[in-house]
Amino acid sequence: MKRSLILAALLACTTAMAESPVAIAIHGGAGTILPENMTAEREKAIRSALEQSIRAGHEVLEAGGPSLEAVATALRVLEDAPEFNAGRGAVLTNTGTVEMDASIMDGRTLNAGAVASVKRIRHPIDAAKRVLHDSPHVMLMGEGAMSFAEEHGLEFKDEDWFITDFRREQLESIQADEQAATQLSEDWYSTVGAVALDADGNLAAATSTGGMANKRWGRVGDSPIIGAGTYADNRSCAVSATGHGEFFIRHVVAYSICSLMRHGGATLHEAADSIINGTLKELGADGGVIAIDAEGHIAMPFNTAGMYRATIDTEGQLQIAIYRDE
Amino acid sequence: MKRSLILAALLACTTAMAESPVAIAIHGGAGTILPENMTAEREKAIRSALEQSIRAGHEVLEAGGPSLEAVATALRVLEDAPEFNAGRGAVLTNTGTVEMDASIMDGRTLNAGAVASVKRIRHPIDAAKRVLHDSPHVMLMGEGAMSFAEEHGLEFKDEDWFITDFRREQLESIQADEQAATQLSEDWYSTVGAVALDADGNLAAATSTGGMANKRWGRVGDSPIIGAGTYADNRSCAVSATGHGEFFIRHVVAYSICSLMRHGGATLHEAADSIINGTLKELGADGGVIAIDAEGHIAMPFNTAGMYRATIDTEGQLQIAIYRDE
Numbered sequence: 001m002k003r004s005l006i007l008a009a010l011l012a013c014t015t016a017m018a019e020s021p022v023a024i025a026i027h028g029g030a031g032t033i034l035p036e037n038m039t040a041e042r043e044k045a046i047r048s049a050l051e052q053s054i055r056a057g058h059e060v061l062e063a064g065g066p067s068l069e070a071v072a073t074a075l076r077v078l079e080d081a082p083e084f085n086a087g088r089g090a091v092l093t094n095t096g097t098v099e100m101d102a103s104i105m106d107g108r109t110l111n112a113g114a115v116a117s118v119k120r121i122r123h124p125i126d127a128a129k130r131v132l133h134d135s136p137h138v139m140l141m142g143e144g145a146m147s148f149a150e151e152h153g154l155e156f157k158d159e160d161w162f163i164t165d166f167r168r169e170q171l172e173s174i175q176a177d178e179q180a181a182t183q184l185s186e187d188w189y190s191t192v193g194a195v196a197l198d199a200d201g202n203l204a205a206a207t208s209t210g211g212m213a214n215k216r217w218g219r220v221g222d223s224p225i226i227g228a229g230t231y232a233d234n235r236s237c238a239v240s241a242t243g244h245g246e247f248f249i250r251h252v253v254a255y256s257i258c259s260l261m262r263h264g265g266a267t268l269h270e271a272a273d274s275i276i277n278g279t280l281k282e283l284g285a286d287g288g289v290i291a292i293d294a295e296g297h298i299a300m301p302f303n304t305a306g307m308y309r310a311t312i313d314t315e316g317q318l319q320i321a322i323y324r325d326e
Numbered sequence: 327m328k329r330s331l332i333l334a335a336l337l338a339c340t341t342a343m344a345e346s347p348v349a350i351a352i353h354g355g356a357g358t359i360l361p362e363n364m365t366a367e368r369e370k371a372i373r374s375a376l377e378q379s380i381r382a383g384h385e386v387l388e389a390g391g392p393s394l395e396a397v398a399t400a401l402r403v404l405e406d407a408p409e410f411n412a413g414r415g416a417v418l419t420n421t422g423t424v425e426m427d428a429s430i431m432d433g434r435t436l437n438a439g440a441v442a443s444v445k446r447i448r449h450p451i452d453a454a455k456r457v458l459h460d461s462p463h464v465m466l467m468g469e470g471a472m473s474f475a476e477e478h479g480l481e482f483k484d485e486d487w488f489i490t491d492f493r494r495e496q497l498e499s500i501q502a503d504e505q506a507a508t509q510l511s512e513d514w515y516s517t518v519g520a521v522a523l524d525a526d527g528n529l530a531a532a533t534s535t536g537g538m539a540n541k542r543w544g545r546v547g548d549s550p551i552i553g554a555g556t557y558a559d560n561r562s563c564a565v566s567a568t569g570h571g572e573f574f575i576r577h578v579v580a581y582s583i584c585s586l587m588r589h590g591g592a593t594l595h596e597a598a599d600s601i602i603n604g605t606l607k608e609l610g611a612d613g614g615v616i617a618i619d620a621e622g623h624i625a626m627p628f629n630t631a632g633m634y635r636a637t638i639d640t641e642g643q644l645q646i647a648i649y650r651d652e
Contacts, residue, residue: 105576110576110577111576112575112576116442116467116546117467117468135543136572137543137545137572138546138571138572138575138576139545139546139547139551139575140543140544140545140546141442141443141467141468141544141546142443142467142468142544143544144443144542144543144544144545145543145544147542147543148543148544216470216473217461217463217466217470217471217473217474218466218467218468218469218470218471218474219463219465219466219470220442220465220466220467221465225465225551225552225553226551226554226575226576226578227551227553227554227575227578227581228552228553231578245464246462246463246464249438249464249465249552249553250431250436250437250438250464250552251436252552252553252557252578252581255553255578255581255582256581256585259582259585259589260589263585263586263589263590264589264590
């Protein structure tokens with residue numbers, strides 16, 4: 001081996017050892033995602049958005065930035081991407097409006113922020129982050145949350161900016177067939193989320209969604225609920241969930257996984273798997289989670305046909321997947 | 327001993343053994359409740375309302391009714407009583423309106439219902455119970471939740487009906503002194519709640535509140551959050567919380583107590599005490615909980631000067647208390 005190569009190898013090794021590992025995982029929703037229902041064009045757009053999102057989040061971590069900023073950065077990309085049910089491209093309520101929920105949590109301080117049922121805010125995840133940083137509160141909702149976002153200079157867009165033809169047609173189809181309104185569908189569960197570990201060893205989690213297609217009565221799912229859709233605690237793990245929100249609230253899914261690690265002695269994989277493929281599967285409750293622990297282990301169990309997901313692990317390896325057998 | 331006395335004793339014993347034990351606990355909020363700040367008249371009204379509430383809930387249990395109905399019945403009394411921060415007599419938002427939150431959970435099925443930021447509904451706890459029974463959802467909020475309540479025939483009152491002189495003066499005093507708006511005050515935490523065990527061995531929990539005085543931006547506290555303010559699971563316990571809501575959300579207080587029992591091997595008292603007088607007290611987070619387990623044990627730890635509370639235990643003994651040393 002040449003001397004220069006040995007030196008380069010030693011240098012690389014030293015660098016890797018000196019730096020603490022960073023890692024990030026994202027999801028774009030779980031559901032009945034099957035190759036036969038997917039066009040090549042749509043699949044390409046989804047994979048491309050997932051890659052752009054996770055690379056943006058990972059860049060923050062590589063630059064030594066906090067996991068809280070990394071997860072928000074990753075979600076801003078997915079909120080803008082019309083393929084996912086969050087921000088632009090979110091599902092429509094039964095009156096044809098877009099009403100969004102988001103939450104974010106800092107595993108170091110256990111500070112958290114959430115907004116529920118907000119309209120016209122381009123990045124609901126930034127509104128949630130502002131609640132965490134700039135208010136004494138955890139959860140703000142509706143018009144009040146929008147006033148808060150406006151006072152704090154968040155970007156607003158016209159309602160039309162959020163609405164895609166795909167979602168208009170989806171709503172028409174659901175409403176044309178009342179039966180379909182009570183059926184499960186992929187699009188009901190297409191929340192987006194991110195979890196990350198930064199170089200300082202801090203965990204964070206974030207989730208953003210348009211909720212359930214054709215929703216009414218001001219229905220709130222698990223995404224803006226700290227404990228249900230989102231939880232982060234350096235002493236255990238960070239979790240973002242996607243699935244049939246009502247079950248995720250009742251079973252306090254995100255916190256349950258952290259609690260099974262911290263109090264039940266489970267590993268990250270055991271904890272996440274026992275909730276998603278144990279508790280929830282037995283109840284017929286569809287969904288999945290992404291979870292990361294303080295060592296950078298990543299678990300992404302789901303009990304549906306597929307889950308849009310991507311990771312960059314502690315080795316810097318990128319993986320993007322949609323279906324079960326990837 | 328006379329023969330008739332022996333027979334009576336045997337009969338009483340048989341009856342007690344044949345019946346499964348029932349028990350109920352309620353709270354009217356925790357805070358800086360001190361004798362020197364209390365008038366004799368106000369204390370009498372509070373004790374009277376607590377007694378009326380717990381007797382109403384206990385009657386449901388004695389008649390063999392479900393714990394879910396018992397906790398709702400107890401809370402209807404406290405919602406109507408102007409002394410407590412729920413329903414009539416709730417605190418005012420910074421625009422002088424009454425916006426209420428409530429939640430309820432069935433420990434047998436883990437079904438749950440919650441409403442957030444509703445106005446003019448006389449009994450928010452009944453709206454939450456309707457969400458549990460008559461919708462596929464767990465949480466409804468704002469105007470949507472009010473439409474749901476109206477469609478389901480719930481009683482509405484004029485906004486003025488809810489507003490007491492006491493709350494008007496409180497809001498004026500807070501707003502006159504901006505400083506006070508960030509200070510802790512008894513009235514910020516005067517949530518009401520109930521937990522019960524019925525003759526079938528089922529647990530239930532319920533919580534109702536007007537939230538935080540002078541609140542703005544659509545702030546939602548822990549009371550309507552399943553896991554934070556309310557949780558019930560026959561396998562562990564039923565909990566209703568009252569306190570500085572933001573901390574109760576971050577620490578998923580109600581579910582944490584159930585989880586420490588179920589997964590951490592703690593008794594009810596150990597679990598409730600470790601969260602309230604351990605975790606929360608260390609953070610300076612004021613509040614308390616009422617909790618009951620499947621054997622009818624009741625724990626009511628609080629880390630404040632006082633907590634309005636009452637119990638009727640498995641022996642049928644009534645206790646009403648306000649201050650720490652009662």
